[in-house]
Amino acid sequence: SNSWNKKKTELTGSYFFNRSNNALSSSTNRQFANSANTLYRENSTSGSINYNHRANFRFEHQLDSATSLLFRPRLSWQQNNANKILQGVTSSNGTMLNNLNTLYNSDNRGINPGGDLLLRRRLGKRAGRTISLNITGSYTDRTGTSLLRTTSATTNLNQQALLNQHSGSIGTNLAYTEPVGQHAQLQANYSLSYAPNNSNKRTYNFQAADQQYSRLDTALSNVFDNHYFTQGGGLSYRYNTRTLQLSVGVSGQVAQLRGDQTFPVNGPVNYTFWNVLPQAMLMFRPDRQHNIRVFYRTNTSAPSINQLQAVVNNSNPLQLTIGNPGLRQEYQHNLVARYTASNPEKSGSFFALLSGSYTQDPISNRTIVAARDTTFVPTNASEAIRLPAAGQLTQSVNLQQEYSVRALANYGQPFFNKKLNANASLGGSYSQTPGLVNQGLNYARTPALTGGLTLSSNISERLDFTLSS
Template sequence: MRHALIFTLLLLTCAQLTSAQNLVLKGVLKDKADSSTLKKATIRLTSPTDNTFKKQVFTDNNGAFEITDLKPQAYLLTISFLGYGELVRAIMLQTETQDLGVIKMPKSSRELREVVIKGQVPPAQQKGDTLAFNADAYKTNPDASGEDLVKKMPGITVENGNVKAQGEDVRKVLVDGKEFFGEDATLALRNLPAEAIQRIEVFDRMSDQAQFTGFDDGNSQKTINIVTRAEMRQGQFGKIFAGYGTEGRYSAGGNVNLFNQDRRISIIGMTNNVNQQNFSSQDLLGVQNAGSGGGGGRGGGGGGRGGGGGGRGGGGGGGSFGGGGGGGSSNFLTGTNRGLNKTNSIGVNFNDNFGKKVTFNGSYFFNNSNTSNNEINREEQTLEEGQKQIDTDTSYSSSSNYNHRINMRIEYKIDSNNSIIFTPGISFQNNNSYSESFGNTIQFGKLLADNMNNSSASNSGYNLNGNIMYRHAFAKRGRTISLSLGLSTNDRSGTTYRNSDLNYYDGSGKDDSLKQKISPLSDGQSYNANIAYTEPIGKSGQLQINYNPTYSKNSSDRRAYQYDFLGSKDYSILDSAQSNMFENTAVTQNAGITYRLGNRDKMLSVGVSYQHTEMTSDRIFPFASNESQSFTNILPNAMLMYKLSEYSRIRVFYRSSMNQPSIQQLQDGYFKSGLLNYSVGDPKLRPQFGHMVAARYNYTNTVNNNNFFANIFLQTNNDYLTNAVFTPSRGDSVLQGTDTLKRGGRLTQAKNMDGFVSVRSFFTYGVPLKFIKSNFNLNTGVSYQRTPGQINQLRGFTHNYTYSAGVLISSNISEYVDFTLSYNGNFNTVKNTIDPSTNSDYSTHTASGAVNLLTKSGWVLQNEVNYQFNRGLGGDLDKGYILWNAGIGKKFLKNQRGELRASVFDLLKQNRAISRTVNGLSIVDSQSQVLTQYFMLTFTYRLKNFGKLNMPTGGRERFNRLNGAPDMMNRPF
């Protein structure tokens, strides 16, 4: 039947070629439920015989499309849109203009009409601004997770739980266009099996308001959308696992996904003491500042070491091993490389549509982590040109963190022209920590002093945020209005106890001790609104006018108490010099206008905003003072998008912005951390003003299946918010009241400095290696950062140059043979204008290989080897090491759903964690405790139960019926 249909199509095609017409195919795409237009959907024409690419366009802002210059022949028409799946139909063009009319796209996959074409699958396709990777072009073993799959795709990397795409951090992962556990990018990738994924889509997700208006407001996030296979959208799947090993190591957990088309429930959980973590940074933001530098040792007072950014070298092993079968690194974030971590967590995600108008997403996540770490740090800092201070400390720290996080998104489509979106979120955190350290200070080559510190802290906090948006589309196409209202509030409190002793050796300083209690309280509120109106101008132009007012108020109340040795025997003596109550209020008015001209192939937009800010800072205690400032800025923006060919496009955009200083940078109290470190803010700080230019070039050839991506970013900042460092080298310095900055100590002060420049580039090239059935990816990048800094009275710049290169070869053979080979190198050069003796050149190199072998009888063999070495760090820091993990297992039970696996972590006992951090005029080298060798036996059971989808005209049988039914050609949608 297939050959009969193809022969019939070819005869009809030959008959029509004689007319030599240039035909047109057009139509309008709308949502089947509410008849809303679908903008930027992909319309693709291919050959029905060999799936050869012919034409591709995108629907405009009205959902309309038009494909011109077509020949009279047969085509396969494929229509795809984010969250809707794909609709494929056979089309025979015979007339000059063929109008398909209104095409209604259903969201429910069971209503889609599918055609399955067998043949070579293109690894990637460019769909407008979305880059789509076909999962079938990247074969993985049956136990692979979504993370294992995306690691094989060009331009996507996952390292220590951080997901990057095209050189940018991925801020959100969607599943079939819907939220999944908030903004934790790794959680979705590690809890969905690779076999459930049909396509990975990478794009910049604009805010809800920007998606509606079509004007980018600068709040886009690099996003991955996981498109699941239609047959996996109705059923239950997941896995549960439990393992126990030597040294008391254990790991247990699982994930269960209950999918019934739009209704989806995902449940995840885990408990382990092998450094597997599955929380994102947002789980710690609520308490990280509450302690006001609760740690002992140097640098505990906040503000950082030195002034500015820098490079980072070294690295290390850590984490755990278990792979796809054992519930190891493929399940949850193998997070902190440093220290030993115990983690307990549970989470649930729920998606559903209530009727035809309400879409709901909600998630809850709980996490408890307990961490302990031993660390050695050595810091070399410039005092004067050619003169150094060296601080060395050995420390132990432990912490326990509890976090609850709730996120929701509710969308109500009132009718085809009106909708409301509500997105609330709340998180609660509690943290208890303890640290102790012993260190010494060397100045001018001689031992100056040693110090002992210990501290304990208990902190808690919450973050609450919400946004509600109303969107209305007028009868006139392109005329819209939208209004959003936002609220965010946070509260943090805690108590810290510190004990410190300081001893001098050269007689130049006075020995001292400290026994102190600190009670910090902070809270903040922010309210904002944004109203945007768009109006069509001419045939292809559109104008947007927007107004965005913001009000924010933050307060910080820090009280310090000294221990009363003679009287109450308690922390009852208020230390006024170390106490401070401070408030900051900022009111910002922003009004802008933007004009956009163009179509789906080329577009230009230019705009400008006027922004005025009134900022007031009030010190209330220990004595009152006030600082008021106002700032006015003109903020231009521009964007150019141009489709160069069927395979390539370029996008360039420019944006200017202002960033307000935080209350920690504004608060002018001299806060002590131990006996040697102070930090202070400045209420006269100005907002940081910046310019950013980015260029992106994408080339995706679906004929020979190669692709190339290039991203370049340039950023400059005036009034850059950084730190100045003062270290007395000749004697003590009086700060305020009775507080004295001792010789060898450090004062870190927030400052505005001009001259910050950052340039980053990322290039990646991918091509299949057919002779070994593998994919080859090559990536490289160059970055430069100039950071202003100050130490004592010396001002200057730190120049950081970084060159990176990497290569990845991943197999595409079969599910029984899965291997990956990779190399990544980073070459760093640091130059300092103040003290050239701090200049350094160093590099880090990592070579990795992973092999997963599966026999048809169910035997599994897994090996993963990582070799890391450094150059230019010096001493033991340059010593290379091999982290070798291995496992062997056997699948059994019905359909091989059970597996028993024996694995070993760090077979050669070489794991280590080292790093170098360059900050301004200081260099910090660190060595930390890591997880050591253990053996583990793990049982895993995989859940897989899928019902038959109700697809009366879809599924794989659709193709067979189409082959034998010529009357299906050109039937109405």
């Protein structure tokens, strides 16, 4: 970091690099819900080598006594080389329905520049009257090559897939604050954002005649453009005293999701969403030892380019996946409550958290399990897909009733003249995720209970220890 110009300008930066080499062996035994006698067994070994570079900078300049500029650019680059060997068998009542031997290799690279710019200015001499402009932007360029070789009872594949994905986003937010009385403030804001995405995947079959991957497989190829545009404005009220902070606000948002499939056939998609996004915050601190915070937020999420693109991923030919150009955005409610208490005299502390979320129109999965060799046309797809007996096709769909709740408590206390510290924690969570199997709606309900105890000591400058469970 460095500062100059009488400390009106400050520049800081950081760089990060890591390399990881991962290996995994797994075994899967799956029993199908629609047929208790149908079993799928799979053994696989996989490995990957990952490279990550990240650079972050922060440039801050005080233009004058009332105006400041903050610029935070960033750049990252990733490379991933992966391989996987898979053997799978599907059987029913001891009779083999299909089998699979697959070798998969991939090489993916991506670069991600981005940053944000914040310009702030105080207006007049009255404290709390400000105007600010925030501009954010990012870009991702990803390229990849993968090779798939598969032998099974019904199909032999030797394919090369070429992937080019480009995505970006740019957004701006203009905010004005006006003081109301001694402790309150009104804020008005207006925001715009635009996120274009393009994905081009071409899959070629190996031709023995010319010893090249030269025959285009249109069922596994797709070119898709996606554009997501949002704009909206809102008002919020803030109240601030020594012991209480309160904020309530509401925003209106209109979002347009437009998709254009240009290969193998044309298929336009156009949706417009109108949303009301409320939010609230309460922070109560009656004294230095106790603190209560409650947050309520709402937000929307657009489907990703991979979830929208109607192109088959056949890296496991018995378990295919495909996107859905007709997906809608998600609408999420989030509520978080936190309580902290401390005892400075005894150095004890207590922390409790309760959080919950509910998602409208969650993007989940629909899985088709073939009872026999068949063909199936996915939703909003242009071509039929062949499925062997007991083969699966999973597609992204919007469903309903997805939620989760989580609770956590932690208590810490030193003992023996603060030479031994004990921390005990207890937590639990419960989530419900919808899904479709063939035409049947089901819910995956996941309860979880966690707990832990940590003992740490700093007996002397030469000896310390930590025990945890």
